[in-house]
Amino acid sequence: MPGGTAFVKVTVSRVLALVALVVLIGMMPWLSGRGAEYTILRARYSDREPTPEALAAVRAELGLEQGPLPLFLSWIRGVFAGDLGTSWISNTPVAPGIASALSVSVTLMAFALAAAAIIALLLCTPAVMDGLRQRRRPASGALSAALTSLPEFLLAAMLLVAGAIWLRWFPPFGWKGPEYAVLPALSLGIPAGGLIGLLASDAIRAGFAEQWVATWRMSGAGPVRLTAAVLRRAMPAVLPQIGLVLIGLTGGAVAVEKVYAIPGLGRALLGAASAQDIPTLQAGMLALMGLALLVGTLTTAARYLLIGPAVRFGTLPLAEPPRPGNRRQLALPAAAGVALLLIVVAGLLRDPFTSDHARLAAPGWPLPFGADASGRDLLARVGHGAVGTLGMALVVVLACLAVGIAVGLFPLAAAGPVEVANAAPPILAGLVVAALIGPSAHGAAVAVAAVSWAPLAAHTAALAQEARAQAYVQILPVLGVGRARIMFRYVLPAVAWPLLRHAMLRLPGIALALAALGFLGLGPQQPTPEWGLILAEGIGYVERAPWAVLAPASALVLASVVAVGLAGAGHGARVSTGNTAGGVTLPGTDPVQAPEHVGTPGAR
């Protein structure tokens, strides 16, 4: 296929994906099926009875009667004229509130970026030192990888307990001065900086291992010059990942702002979603989309500056999970998995619903994890929560697999949607879905599924490309095999097993995303035992009963350790198969594995 056509296809696909996103945001009032007029009648005119006439009047006032297209057109016209609409709840213009919330969020993100930069630098220094001293060490350890991939909402809760309750170094809630920003910035910055640092130090180690470094060294290049050259070589590969991490901060910020009661954009959106204030949500989403586009453009521009116009597209590859370097480093994830299993089995044997214990009872022999504010057994709730959360995650994973395969077989046309889905944080998707259909377990599942299929689609595309390049597929047209049969009888079976394995490795990560939504009140509602929900319930009592936070938090920590371990294991398996088989089927090897190759474009 001519390169020009491919570029045009990808560009068109990107533009269409963005337009679709804007249209989706613009149509939210119409899509909102929760009886918007009831919400508004209650909020604005509490004295009026909800008679059909009153409701019809509200609908007419909002313009809901005119249908989706005119509604969207009048909204987009307003946006271009600088009018973001009027809040359904307070009946005041949305723009000023969003602007001030955005400035708070951007300030918070600047603090978070500073924290992330420091952490990333700390993680990269050993790699540079080793490189300059010509030592080769395996890539970064599993423990640091696991710690840095804790979800923001969990880290925020843990830092709140440690930094504000036990140590009393920082204020727990509010936004009045720089000291208020430390814990939130760390909650956002530790995972972000950790991920960036791990990816960058891996790239730096790989850079120092390349042949040309020895040549430069022999011709007398000093340490500063060598380091600069290696950084210039290593950074372009990492920059798109950094862009993704930064965009992901917007999702994490929602949880962090909720935990620390910061009046930022995330908290405003969370409030708007639960109050069904669609215009506020629309404006906030638009602001976040602009922010994401800005970050994406800046990282792409930085890449151009570093390596020139050699990059044309594929500039936003998928986030690559940090990975342990070898089998020995899988010991920790395995231990975490066993511990989690023990907790779940013990908890399943107990009753999670009845309140027959003392409120907030301390942990002891009869109640190993203590009791929550309603006097329910926390061990039982955590155990049952695992089944609910993981069960839902399994459904989401299978849905993602189906979508990923369908999309991945048409990689060029799907480039735009893949990038959008990949960059969109699950929490933001959860906000939109909750605003449209109300917070619920299946709403959360839809939201997470909507943005989690992208890595599977990319893997499908890579595997399918590999499978199509096999000699035994290339000859099929000569044998009279049609395109559909090539796809379903030959390519699909070749890619199915590796994809299923990849999908299963994503299970714990998806469970964490679901827990994040539950924590924000965008998922299942009381009294369902769901990890995020249990954590959210406990956080109000964190000063009196830290165990109410620690029980679900430790389960979630174990799950993230397992998630990172599995992701790393999957990555290692993919790379090693790709290296040894390289698409050639060796006699006696499992033929299904032959076409499997490096999965994530990030690894290119």
Next chain:
Amino acid sequence: MSDGGGSVSDGGGSNGGGTFSNNDAGSVSNSGGVTGALAADGVSFAYPAPRVGSCGVHGTRHDGTLKSVSLHLAPGSSTALMGSSGSGKSTLVRILLALAKPSAGTVALGAREVKPGPARSLRWYRQAVQYIPQNPAGSLDPRMTVSQLLREPLRQLRVAGNHRALVGEALERVEVPAGLLERRPGELSGGQNQRVAIARALAVQPAYLLADEPVSGLDLPLRDTVLSLLGNLVRQEGLGLLLVTHDLGTAARVCGTTAVMAHGRIVEHGPTYRVLDSPGSPEAAALVQASAALHYPPGLPAGAA
């Protein structure tokens, strides 16, 4: 064949005088009644601008273009297509197989023109013209059994007749025991796999066979077996064969005529013995010399009959 057939010749010497015939009157056993010459006329081809980003199998490539190439094949004749890498041999084969569309010129079988298109519209052509790829063993899906592999084209091309019998017959021709029918490629030797791939092409009973270096990578005894099989098919069953090869010895052994390609053109086309003995173009001369140097250590009289 434009040069006319019927020339019987001593094979130029290097292989010790393999005799072959170019018999236009051979009986064509098959192929839905489609007969006549397989002809490429004035075919040109240029690869599009280099693709950016992903590098597929047909990634950035500047050579492999064709400039107004004509080549005619007749039933019962065999032609060797020679030339260095990038001279356009593979491109010409892809166009003859209707896998690539020429930018100018036509491919026709008999009176019917052939263009790349949906599988259904090309069934008649696929049954008449089959292909043995380079590394035939790699062209077998490792998940399928020998039986499934051979039946697939029969079923997809809607070949008439008893498929089980056709499969058995094809395997017998290439001397693969019927006991291997339920084995998978991973359970067969390299030579067996290669013969299975050849049997798959023969099972649909094509009138023409295009073979791309079908014996490279085989050990010498096996090479011998496969080449005599191909030779027999041409002589006894009237198959039309186009054999792409780097090796003049192979060409001399099986093919009555030889076409030499260079820079996207056919620079020489004639009876193999003539190309061998008195190459008329510098490219052909270079090929003969290089081939002779491969077969004889320096110091021995190369190409002496």
